[in-house]
Amino acid sequence: xxxxxxxxxxxxxxxxxxxxxxxxxxxxxxxxxxxxxxxxxxxxxxxxxxxxxxxxxxxxxxxxxxxxxxxxxxxxxxxxxxxxxxxxxxxxxxxxxxxxxxxxxxxxxxxxxxxxxxxxxxxxxxxxxxxxxxxxxxxxxxxxxxxxxxxxxxxxxxxxxxxxxxxxxxxxxxxxxxxxxxxxxxxxxxxxxxxxxxxxxxxxxxxxxxxxxxxxxxxxxxxxxxxxxxxxxxxxxxxxxxxxxxxxxxxxxxxxxxxxxxxxxxxxxxxxxxxxxxxxxxxxxxxxxxxxxxxxxxxxxxxxxxxxxxxxxxxxxxxxxxxxxxxxxxxxxxxxxxxxxxxxxxxxxxxxxxxxx
Numbered sequence: 265x266x267x268x269x270x271x272x273x274x275x276x277x278x279x280x281x282x283x284x285x286x287x288x289x290x291x292x293x294x295x296x297x298x299x300x301x302x303x304x305x306x307x308x309x310x311x312x313x314x315x316x317x318x319x320x321x322x323x324x325x326x327x328x329x330x331x332x333x334x335x336x337x338x339x340x341x342x343x344x345x346x347x348x349x350x351x352x353x354x355x356x357x358x359x360x361x362x363x364x365x366x367x368x369x370x371x372x373x374x375x376x377x378x379x380x381x382x383x384x385x386x387x388x389x390x391x392x393x394x395x396x397x398x399x400x401x402x403x404x405x406x407x408x409x410x411x412x413x414x415x416x417x418x419x420x421x422x423x424x425x426x427x428x429x430x431x432x433x434x435x436x437x438x439x440x441x442x443x444x445x446x447x448x449x450x451x452x453x454x455x456x457x458x459x460x461x462x463x464x465x466x467x468x469x470x471x472x473x474x475x476x477x478x479x480x481x482x483x484x485x486x487x488x489x490x491x492x493x494x495x496x497x498x499x500x501x502x503x504x505x506x507x508x509x510x511x512x513x514x515x516x517x518x519x520x521x522x523x524x525x526x527x528x529x530x531x532x533x534x535x536x537x538x539x540x541x542x543x544x545x546x547x548x549x550x551x552x553x554x555x556x557x558x559x560x561x562x563x564x565x566x567x568x569x570x571x572x573x574x575x576x577x578x579x580x581x582x583x584x585x586x587x588x589x590x591x592x593x594x595x596x597x598x599x600x601x602x603x604x605x606x607x608x609x610x611x612x613x614x615x616x617x618x619x620x621x
Contacts, residue, residue: 290603292562292595295545295586300579302538304474305483308464308516310529312455314430317438318343320445322351322423332437337428337454344439344451348424351417358410358417365403365410372396372403432456455527460518464533465511473537475501480516481580483532484524493534493578494522534577542576543592544583550575551600558589559596560603568597568607 324346331343379396382388436453439445462482466474474480478499486492500515516533518525525531550573551558558572573589590596597603 290562290568290606291598293546293549293598294593294595295543295590297541297592298544298583299539300542300544300583300585301477301479301536302540303534303577304470304537305532305534305577306464306466308462308482308531308533310525310527310531311461311463311515312432312457312527313459313461313517314432314456315435315454315527316429317436317450317453318426318429319447320344320346320423320426320449320451321447322346322420323446324348324351324424324444326439326441326443326445326451329437329439329441331434331452333434335434337432337434339428339431341428342425343428343434344426346424346426346445348421351421351424354417355414355421358414362407362410362414365407369400369403369407372400376400426451428454430456431458457526458520460522460525460527462516462518462531462533464514464516464535465506465509466514466535468505468510468512470535470537471501471512471514474499474514474535477536477538479536480514481534482516482518482525483534483577486524493580494518495580542585543590544579544585545590545596546598547578547582547584549596549598549600550584551604560600560607561590562595562597562603568603568610570604570607 326344327347328345329343330341330345331337337343376396376399379388379393383390383393432454433456434452434454438450438452445451480496480499482494482496484492484494496516497519498517500517502513502515505512514535545559549559551560551570556572557575558570561569561571563569571589574587576585576587578584
């Protein structure tokens, strides 16, 4: 072996030693047998808890439609305006009547106070006093009626401004500008995405177990295509089975403001039906490479090896069931990106050393 080859080998060995010394610590965890929930998975359909068709409450011609399909509307926003000339005139009339009633009540009150003072001094008769009090009470009643009439007129005016009952998205528009609507005429439909639920048809054979545990979660893919688990807040069981399918409807209530779900979507729902022993590792340790699923196994000597595995479902506490490819006690890297980089670096250095020979 000439001097140049010997020097190259020594240099590569030094590089390998330095790389091993400079490697950051790789966090690992052993694969363990744990008791996990046994689950049955069924298809479900996402529904909006709040889905409404807003209708007109007064007669009028449509003056303006402020939102259209797929627009987001805040709660209380005006979505349709009706022509309100007649309603405004009624408000003005009621307001004027209220001012008159208020003035007459003040006048009757002053007259009653004056007659009462004279009556106490024995300068007027009791009948005169009673008449003044009756006129004051009548004026007060007319004032209250005028206030109620104004409230009613303002309510009729407010009904020409049709508002959103909750924040949501418009799904259908039923009227056009210029149409005349009557009380009960649909004007716009919408759904709220803040509160969603999933309806699932559950077979009769598992309904009793699901009723016993009352736990479920919705399984949906995240942005990277990996499964994501959304725990249910509550389960609602329908007390009867469908005669043709022998299935029970179950409503799975979801937390508020769940992202990525929309009414009408099909999703998977996992219901807890019991318990079982399974081999599990943290879900973040699994590498997703196209159709291949694997982990980086770290042996007792510190060697890193890529191992293809067959993963199962993800448990509610963020672990994944391993159906094949691992044995209990084997340690896997919790950071597969770092483990992959070290694996490639070591393989590159090892190949360079072999080429030196």
